[in-house]
Amino acid sequence: MPELPEVEVVRRGLHEHVTGRTVASVEVLHARAIRRHLPGAADFAVRLTGQRMDAARRRGKYLWVDLSGGEAVLAHLGMSGQMLVQPVGAPDEKHLRVRVVFEDDGPELRFVDQRTFGGLALDELVEVDGTWLPRQVSHIARDPMDPEFDADAAVRALRSRKTDVKRALLDQTLVSGVGNIYADESLWRARLHGLRPTAKLTTAKTAELLGHATQVMLEALGQGGTSFDALYVNVNGQSGYFDRSLAVYGQEDRPCARCGTAIVREPFMNRSSYSCPRCQPRPRDAKTVAR
DNA sequence: CTTATGACCTGCAAGC
DNA sequence: TGCTTGCAGGTCATAA
Incomplete structure (x- = not known):
């Protein structure tokens, strides 16, 4: 569903709302949402917990948030994925797949996805052509908004x-x-x-x-x-x-x-x-x- | 190596 | 009303 402009709108929202915040807990409600995180849901939750989120980045339709530990949490929205910033206690969305709660008790980050073509993963950063990218994004070409787009x-x-x-x-x-x-x-x-x-x-x-x-x-x-x-x-x-x-x-x-x-x-x-x-x-x- | 084709999902609208 | 069919912003593994 979302193409570059829609993903960029989401990236900006993430950058504004999660940068500098530390993860207190993670709940995976649907295993398919983290299927690209091969070690599984428990590993995803454990490794993301305690990390501080830094810059939100994007290439093409992929987006990711740098983590204080040196990895990144990678997201692809697929056809129907959403990243929502919601107050703690707000009713769960019907297709809520992953919830991230922060230590500051502020709004939580929710990955909602009806069709489950999208998903999240923790990934290591690798350098490709002078740019650091999650390994799973290394085959994706630069997009036209990239300053180094040729x-x-x-x-x-x-x-x-x-x-x-x-x-x-x-x-x-x-x-x-x-x-x-x-x-x-x-x-x-x-x-x-x-x-x-x-x-x-x-x-x-x-x-x-x-x-x-x-x-x-x-x-x-x-x-x-x-x-x-x-x-x-x-x-x-x-x-x-x-x-x-x-x-x-x-x-x-x-x-x-x-x-x-x-x-x-x-x-x-x-x-x-x-x-x-x-x-x-x-x-x-x-x-x-x-x- | 390159390129084309389904498979992966849920929900909604239209047609019978 | 209820059933079936087609369609939806994407990507990937596999086949040729």
């Missing part, structure tokens, strides 16, 4: 992938942070159909597309992210409102803002792609999708 290198990586442009854009090892919403929005801005093969895109067009992806994510961040329902919220439970600014995602049958043609939805990898059939013509050799 746009030229990212364009080269995208073009070298032998696939369709939307698949490349969603590949987190080439450029991170872009998901289904912002992929469709940037393809619309670039007037490209997602099934266009990367091999036939010029360097300039690919750079333009990447620029649109960066821009649309910045705009979404300025609006607090995109949410269609209560599944995406910031640490205080509030929704962003970039959904009002979406040009194509979820806009089936509504008129294209550029040409008025009805936006179409097409199946894509067990999900959907939205595009303007006039501004973003399908490549002729694209396989027609059944159903």
